[in-house]
Amino acid sequence: MxxxxxxxxxxPLAGPAFAQGxxxxxxxxxxxxxxxxxxxxxxxxxxxxxxxxxxxxxxxxxxxxxxxxxxxxxxxxxxxxxxxxxxxxxxxxxxxxxxxxxxxxxxxxxxxxxxxxxxxPSVFVANPRSGIANLADLVAQHRARPQGLDMASSGAGSSNHMLIVRLGQTLGKEINHVPFRGAGPAMTAVIAGQVPLMSDSLPSAASHIRQGSVRAIAMSSEARHPAFPDVPTMREQGFDVVSxxxxxxxxxxxxxxxxxxxxxxxxxxxxxxxxxxxxxxxxxxxxxxxxxxxxxxxxxxxxxxxxxxxxxxxxxxx
Amino acid sequence: MRINHRDVVAGLFLVLLATIGLFLNMDHNLGTARRMGPGYMPWMVFLLQAGLGALVIFVSFGKRGERVEVVKPEGIDIVRIVSVLMFATAAGTLYLTQYGGVRADKVVTFTIMAGAIAAGAIALWIRSPETDGTMAAWTQGEFVAFVAAMVAGVLAWYFIRGAGGYFSQGYNAVGIGMLVGFLVLAIPPGWRYLGLICACMCIFGLFLEKLGFYLALIGTILLACLAERDHIRKPLGVLGLTAFLLVLCWFVFIRELDIRVNLWPT
Amino acid sequence: MELLLTNLAHGFGVALSLQNISFALLGALIGTAIGVLPGIGPVATISLLLPITFGLPATTAIIMLAGIFYGAQYGGSTTAILLNLPGEVSSVVTTLEGYKMARNGRAGAALATAAIGSFFAGSVATVLVAASGPLLTQVALSFGPADYFSLMLLGLIIASVLAQGSVIKAIGMVVFGVALGLVGTDVQTGQQRFTFGIPELSDGIGFVPVAMGMFGIAEIILNLERPEARSVLTTKVGSLFLTREEFKRATPAVLRGTLVGSFLGILPGGGASLAAFGSYMMERKISKGRHLFGTGAIEGVAGPEAANNAAAQTSFIPLLTLGIPSNAVMALMVGALIIQGIQPGPRMVEAQPDLFWGLIASMWVGNLMLLVINLPLIGMWVALLKVPYKYLYPSILVFCSIGVYSLNNNVFDVYMTVLFAVFGYMCSKLKLEAAPLLIGFVLGPMMEEHLRRAMLLSRGDWGVFIQRPISATLLGIGAVALLAMALPNLRKGKEKAMAE
Structure with a gap:
């Protein structure tokens, strides 16, 4: 043992913690x-x-x-x-x-x-089977559906959530925000296809993007991110936001x-x-x-x- | 008339808790089915619970084999009901306005409602001829101790929390209130074990941060041992037990697990 | 199949090194000790032990942590059986029949059943993880929020059969448990619900104070009130091992429990917590000894214990195949892997075959170690029951008090335990049972979360619960179960009425 x-x-501890100790x-x-x-x-x-x-x-x-x-x-x-x-x-x-x-x-x-x-930065990711490969696809699908698209986030109040709200406002049609208790459960739902899209912070999404279990469609950085040069920025795709x-x-x-x-x-x-x-x-x-x-x-x-x-x-x- | 008494009380108990819940839930926004507010789920759950409680009461009237007289309030019952009612109103108002952040106008309705149901339940309860366990048929002493414990506990808490120093810190006043209540409750034999065992955990809570780990253990063990007549006859065994537990707890919790507590009085 | 065997052989080659075995043994030992102590759970232990694993090779580190995890689970059942003290959700079910068995002088048999059943279930689930992990992940992923809600609802319905008495009262307790679970901050809007402004309640009532108060402490008070029951507890200890007949009854229960547990374990988001009582319900309805339930039926220990352990193994599947931890223990495992520079995920099988197959083999080794440690210990545990109750109860009280306090280093939890002890005592007098309440308490918050998400996704359409095939099936089973419970009662009632 x-x-x-x-x-x-x-x-050993006797008494409350003192700064010295x-x-x-x-x-x-x-x-x-x-x-x-x-x-x-x-x-x-x-x-x-x-x-x-x-x-x-x-x-x-x-x-x-x-x-x-x-x-x-x-x-x-x-x-x-x-x-x-x-x-x-x-x-x-x-x-x-x-x-x-x-x-x-x-x-x-x-x-x-x-x-x-x-x-x-944040990144928008999509389930590979959702047929969404870029922001244009997202917009097209969102407009085509009477009830719009669902989009997951790690929780209300994250900048990822704000991006979803902003995107909806830009498009003039609200995107259905689905908050989770954190990016882990939200990512599971996206991989499973329960929710087609997610707005996530890049670090938690990085390994899943690399593994191909989800597809990155837009990055919220100013310019293309050195770690993911293939992923276009939101700005490039006509959604003028940096976050x-x-x-x-x-x-x-x-x-x-x-x-x-x-x-x-x-x-x-x-x-x-x-x-x-x-x-x-x-x-x-x-x-x-x-x-x-x-x-x-x-x-x-x-x-x-x-x-x-x-x-x-x-x-x-x- | 034949009813299963215990089930009536159990059903009332469920309905009472649900009513309190529904009442408190009035502060929460229900929202819509699509965007459920914080009150939606509690609202569904408490409604369901109230329904089930009512069902329990309903079914109890069909049960066979347990013959029970129809409850007819007599003088003593009315005294009991009124005292419980008054107590519930006073304590509820006191607590909720002091601590609860619940609006005062709601408090009155709430306590009257809760008190009335509680009084009804207890009135049924104490008339039950079933004799298994203490709660089924309360003796006069048990009832007096029950009410006295509540009153003493609340009074102790109310007056001591302003005393300053140790008494005003954290949950110490609550702990003292509970301790006093449980000790009073422990006076009649029927409540003895419930009162003593709960009281000795309160002692632990009260002693630990002020008097340290070892004294808290000693206090808890000694009080716990009061619950067993054998121990009072043979105090040597208690001594041995205390020493053994002190060493064991030191070894497990301090030496091996290093939990963060004060060991000695501060 | 051949490939699987080669891989497993490779895995055993890794796991069976002297170093790995000794760390598996150490992990299982520490885990068991931790599990026996009330209030101190595996998460805290593994967090604190994490630093010593840095110096170890990745495989060894994970093997040891896994050992602690299994050990703690088994340790929890020990106190549940001996003292009616459930340390965690899964052992609530074990208290029902296990503690009764102990009171009948069959504590040894109950403990042995738990150990052997767990070992068997662990072995089967290990092979399952190795053979069809990725496939099972797909099954898990096909569960949407609506399906989870229906699964939990089914769980709550079957929780009411945990009760020995009236089903309606049990459902009432389940529902009240759900309500208790809702106390705290609303996870969606951040509003405080039913907290009375008490800061300690803002993230909910703790499981341990409720479980310990309603089971452990209330049981002490009730035992003290019944001196005759106490003497039974301490004089009859009986033979340590299973009789031939007990063995015969336990075997099919273990098989069924393994099946149920393996399936529920793969569902991230609460599946594993359903395993034990899903199995209990099944045994109670279909086993040969179903008429003995409530008096200490061995099936009621064997099935849930097996299910519990099988679920513990298969809960690794989402982690190994998706790289997403489904609970806090799994997150610690990921933490340990990341420290070693390994990112768990589908590529782990190719990138780190040693680790992957070593881990799978070590699951089995960990289970074997548990058996090795615990079978000889049974004698010692049972001897604990020979200690006169007058010495035992102050000890339990002291251990509970310290354990509860150490959860948050806050006396608030001690007072909460006292209140739930009183509540548990009252419930027991009113024949309102605590086990269904606890299950509702655990599942309630999860249920609310899934319900709200399902309704958000369906845009407020309740039809989603019957449109999705999985959800509809689960709800159907629930309805049948409810009917099956209600019908015999109705019939009985009628017969009695006729007789009169």
Whole structure:
């Protein structure tokens, strides 16, 4: 049982965690989406080297629901001892605060934002049997059907959801948005053909596009993405939108400064390792490089930026 | 008239819970069948539950073999019903306005409704001639302890939560309220085990974060042992058990699993 | 077929190295220990153990994690049988007949049945995964939201036969369980439902406080109230192994359970949680010992345990063929694979044959290890029942309290457990049964999600549930089951009326 014991962290603990002794036990990293999405992938990729550098285990915990706001709320309510962290993201910390009428946290005030981890474009993917290979096909099918097309997303409030709403508005006919608890279950539904289309963050879709289980039809990046040069951008196909999704590391408000600083330092080192850079590139994401202050400011700006857009779009959580 | 008493109470119980649910669900938007709101599923579920509860009551009237007198409220019953009703209204109003975020005008309707149904159920219950278990036929002492426990618990919670310090933190006031309630409940023999076992888990919750892991264990074990007459006669066994469990819990939870708790008083 | 055998042989070549076997053994041991402790589940354990697997080769790491997963599942059944403490959803069913068997002095036989049944089911399901994984994936993918909803609804209908008494009361409890499951934040709109402003309730009532309160703690109170029942519990232990007759009855139950479990396990999104009680229902209706249900029928342990383990194996199928984890344990497996630089998916078979076939072989090895560990341990577990109840119950209480607290490091869960203990006690006095409630509690939220999605896709047309063939079939079965349950009661009622 020695290995087990070492692994199960025989770090003695007497009294609450102090910044000096941090981390005094295993860390819980809340992923506010179901397993199998970008947030989940990135969390696990970063958690592993982070755990090694900090010398404690990091348990990734999926708490999905309501466009990532359930898990984020849980983190906001946790003790700010640096032992509970959350993957902050555009859904829960950018769009959600405006989209959800009864949200119970403030995306800036109730969190300590530590680092931006990854930013990446979104991609529209289609089931290969759906007969949709590009945006023109999508538009044609959408117009041809009296009830329009269905399109899945990882949850209401993601930038992927906003893209669906925007596309519908551009076409003058609403696309039926089908939210899931995360990109994993949504992707399963698309592969199965239950829903023909999905708007997804590139990293979670990347491996499925490569495997050919789904077909990429449009990318939301400015120019063609280096990892997927064959996939045309939305702009190229006449849908004039550029959109970026982001994921970061945050904790509850009031985390000790030393803890934040240490976390930010370690995270930055990890994001600069060639291994992580190579993996992020493969997934189509750009590693973040922001200080805690910069990231906090970034979140603040995102909330302000999205508020009028969300209201104007008339999007609703359901 | 022949009815299966326990089924009537069970049915009323289901209907009562469903009614409370339907009532609380009024705050939620039903939405449409296409875009179901947060209230849609609860609405369907509680309606179904109320229907099933009614069916349970209905079927119970056809059951054979259990002869039961028709309930005729007597003096003592009316006293009981009124006291339960008053208590339910007071406690419900207190709780919901303090904590619930439920609008005050709804609270009154809600508590009266809940109280009336609860009172009806209990009135039926206490008249039952079935004698298996304590709940089927309450003695006077059991009834008094039941009401006293509720009142004492709520009062303890209400007054202690403003006391500041430890008492105002987290769920400590709730825990104390529950502890007091369960200890009062444990006085008559019929409620003894229910009261004591629940009380000792409350002790665990109250002690753990303040007094630490070991004292919480000791408190829980000692109180739990009160439930067994053998232990009172032979305190040495209790001592041995306590020592053994302390070592075992230390080994399993602290040494091997390293759960995050305070070990000693803070 | 020949190719399969070659591949499996290759897999065993990988899995049977000394290192892999010892890690499989270690994993199964830790898993069993974890499973026995209330409140501490496999997800937490595997997360915490993840770091030590970094240094290991990928195959070894996965083998060990899989060992923990199986071990924890088996460990959960042990407490369910011995102490009426279900640690997870699947073992709720095991408490029904398993705990009764223990009270009849057949704890040893129940534990042995669980171990052997699990092993057999695991072996069959392993071959199934190897032989027809991709094919089964297609079956799983043909289930749409409407079909899942109907499957869950069927699940709830058959859950009511879990009850020993009145079916209507059981359905009432199922429905109330569904309602309890809806407490918390609405997954679509983010609205708080029935939370009374309590932050701890915002992501729902926990399964462990409900299960532990209504089963474990309520059972302690009831046992203390019946001193005569306690002495039965501790004096009769009986022979440890199965009698010839028990063996004969358990065998077909295991076979049927394996079948049911293998099928339900491949459905991502809740299939596996239906496995155990799907099998229980089947045994209760068609096994030879059906008249013994409610008094400790061995079929009621053998079938569900087999189904449960078969489902645990086949739930790997979506992960291995699509690369999409269907639950938290599977996500951890993916995490472990990604760390090793392996992306699970259809190409894994070609790209990493060692890992793929090694994993499949190790599933079997993991099951074998469980059998090896648990058969000798049965004696020890049964000896636990010889401990006088006056010493046993404070120990259970203490372990439950610590376990519940450690779920979230929050005393709130302890108080929740107390409330559900009182609720469970009342229900037991009113002969309202807890098992159907728990099944409804688990399936309710999933059901709501599938229902809303199905209706969104059908644009509000309820007809979708009868237009889709799978859904229509499932609903049909449900209707027949309901009728079958209602008819004998009606007939009985009439006969009695005639007699009078």
């Amino acid at each position: 020695t290995i087990a014991r070492r692994a199960l962290l025989a770090t 941090w981390p005094s036990g295993s860390i819980r990293l809340i992923v506010p989406f179901a397993p199998g999405g970008t947030t989940d992938l990135v969390a696990r990729m970063v958690a592993t080297p982070l755990a090694e550098r900090l010398g404690v285990a990091i348990a990734v915990e999926n708490r999905a629901g309501a466009g990532a706001t359930v898990g984020s709320l849980r983190a906001a309510q946790a003790a700010p001892d640096g032992l509970t962290l959350v993957m902050s993201n555009i859904a829960s910390h950018g769009i959600g605060p405006t989209l959800y009428p009864n949200i119970r946290y403030d995306a800036v005030r109730d969190f300590t934002h530590v680092a931006l981890l990854i930013s990446n 970026t999704t982001w994921f970061g590391l945050s904790g509850p408000a009031g985390m000790p400064a030393q803890v934040v600083e240490r976390l930010a330092r370690e995270t930055r080192v990890i994001l600069e390792t060639p291994d992580i850079r190579a993996r992020f590139a493969e997934l189509g994401g750009t590693p973040g490089a922001m200080t805690p202050a910069e990231y906090t400011e970034f979140v603040r700006r995102e909330v302000a930026l999205w508020a009028p857009l969300v209201r104007a779009s008339g999007a609703t959580p359901d």
